[in-house]
Amino acid sequence: MKISLELAAKRYTQALLDENAALFAGAGLSIPSGFVSWSNLLRELADELGVEVSLCPDLPTLAQYHVNETGNRGGINQVLVEEFVRQTSETESHRLIAKMPIRTIWTTNYDRLIEQAIENSGKIVEINRRPEDLTSTVRNREAIVYKMHGDMTELHRGVLTRDDFEQYDRERGLFRSALEGDLVQKTFLFAGFSFDDPNINFVLSRTRVALGQSQREHFYLLRSVARGDFTVEKYGSDEACEKEFGYAQALQDLRVRDLSRYGIRTVLLDDYGQVEEFFRMVERRYKRNSVFISGAAVEHGSYEEREAREFIGHLSGGLVGKGFRVINGYGLGVGPAVVSGVLERAKLDRRKLDRCLLSRPFPIFAKKEERERKNEDNRREMIEAAGIAIFVFGTKTDPKGKVIPSPGVEREYELARSYGIPCIAIGCTGGMSQKLSKEIVAVLKKPAADDEPESIAALRRANVLEKIHSLNVEGADLKAVVSDVIEIVEKLRDCE
Incomplete structure (x- = not known):
């Protein structure tokens, strides 16, 4: 179910005032800082396999294919190291997030942009990278960041391949349990996220089955499919572009309606610049x-x-x-x-x-x-x-x-x-x-x-x-x- 930018900002602000707001940050939130999308990150590995990455949208499976062919994940680890050792700066969206009283932040990202922004704002942040980190508490913490897929300091342990996801419950299952609890008790804002992650979909399914129609309301910032995304250079003709655009719109509408089963209301953005606008609106309303x-x-x-x-x-x-x-x-x-x-x-x-x-x-x-x-x-x-x-x-x-x-x-x-x-x-x-x-x-x-x-x-x-x-x-x-x-x-x- 769709919701306007203004109404979502108003309701999320109320969650902040009630001290039960949470954030789920995906890779899209880090792209403006210079990091690439997951599909672009794995493009070189796909080329090595002789596969066009756009034809294999299931990226964990693509990463698994590379491990199968090479016999190890050394190539994947090297790609991750080259990407995440680069020095990058947080965006204005990160800084706005850091200034607001969002005490619970979940992310599948390996980078440290969110933690860095929170620390630079003068706050004390607790970072949970491994399941064992969940057993300790940082004194006087003002925010907790859950890195459910790992961290750039331990890229070799990052969750990426199909094997990693299949073993997730055994290796990192406590993260799933903690996320389930937060989804029940807090109002989430999903930003820069695609909902293609098997772990998140598993957790959402469990909470939906357990709560039925009593799920908490959450919000999702998603860029609307635009006609300009479909060019003649790629699709061959204006007619083909219109056809593909129509398919993409229909698919997006189906996705939006499906997410409402989990209590997630979608804010369709004209462009990703409105992500920052959303956070500014929330900050203004909160203040x-x-x-x-x-x-x-x-x-x-x-x-x-x-x-x-x-x-x-x-x-x-x-x-x-x-x-x-x-x-x-x-x-x-x-x-x-x-x-x-x-x-x-x-x-x-x-x-x-x-x-x-x-x-x-x-x-x-x-x-x-x-x-x-x-x-x-x-x-x-x-x-x-x-x-x-x-x-x-x-x-x-x-x-x-x-x-x-x-x-x-x-x-x-x-x-x-x-x-x-x-x-x-x-x-x-x-x-x-x-x-x-x-x-x-x-x-x-x-x-x-x-x-x-x-x-x-x-x-x-x-x-x-x-x-x-x-x-x-x-x-x-x-x-x-x-x-x-x-x-x-x-x-x-x-x-x-």
Whole structure:
């Protein structure tokens, strides 16, 4: 059964938020990095056998033929070594995967691109190459990669020939058992995979028979057959091209419908460049569930300190109640109220605190130069993790004791815009937020520019100008402001 790119991204994002998303990466995910497809990899061996590789789509059998003819797998091992010892870099898709909280990753690939990307993102990754690796656990791991067909460090043990697949249950059967469990409990995204692998088909069949119509929903990214794939040079005439194209389309449609038996819904892509687009959509949607609250307050405009504190607590707690995670740097006069509001609502809803709050308090006792560097690092870390930013109050005192708009809040606004994050400034609270709100409203009132930044374009898509403008009214009722801000944030979360 087919599903749109947008709907698949929305549902997979929800699996990420529920902490039960998994990825299955095939060879197609590594090809943009410079690795060849399996058919091209075995082309030389096929030529040696006097066989056209395109006429033998069963590649494990082709590899087995070579072992049969030569009496060993030395030739296959050499081809693998020459391919996988090359230095390659991960793609943007790998980097996006690494940044997202996908804790379970399965792959039939020998390369280390996924592990490399995860390590480069600063995460701790556990790699299971052999069945015995499954018995140990890497402390504080943030992702697990299961290499069910082996690894480039042990190519001679890689699963490739028909013999390897026939002996798989005896040699590596624990991988099958672990995969069966994950397919039952997690929502998988299959990317760069062809479903020609006997092991995967065996596992899918077992889970289908065991669960019947109760299987979990999974997603599959597949490039749609295109007319341009069929050229006169290869097929001889336009008529022959049309005929082959029709056959290929019919076969693909049959495959898509057949995969639905296993709970797998297919996203047909126009080209493989949309794989990266999919991961970007998921990343954007995931981050839109995290709201950065920026603010500092040594005075509170037209409001009493108690009113301001309660307002911030109700706002942060209200966001948590709607399923958002709140991110905050514990700014003076704002941070404690944010944390208090989050804690109170998290306790009420019995939610884990780490799913409701990310806080990076600014250093107070560090030397000036070090403090400024750490402030900037903290700001970037928090804003990179957010998908929406809210600005409240924004005042501080200068060295002479005069109250001025906070330059730190303004810096956080600049960073949020540079990351394409839609910003909501609550102008009625005064300070820097008032200045920022007027700036945002002024831009939104103008016609959209061709090169408009995403931070503004997102606000236009959500159609929230009127609500944002209402936040500027001096002395506005703060309970109504909380309601309006949460409504804006929910629209931004749901609007792509």
